[in-house]
Amino acid sequence: MPNDFSTDDLNQNRSGETLDSMADDPEDEPTQRYTLDIPRSLHRWLKQQAIIEEERSMKDITIEALQDYRRKHD
16 A cells, blocks of 8 residues: 655654754754653663663663764764
8 A cells, every 4th residue: 555645744743844944953953752662671771771870861862872873874
């Protein structure tokens, strides 16, 4: 079944903002909720790493990891 999405649809978020118009600094742009299922062992490791080892949030570590991934693939 073919999808009905155009390139413009995939390049735009729910608020109508396009990828090109989004700020490079995540602090300056609105957030978007993203929910995913990860293995329990990875979740436990991330939680321990964040709270005990680094004293920062799981969210911060996840965003940093995604930003590193993005830099490698841009």
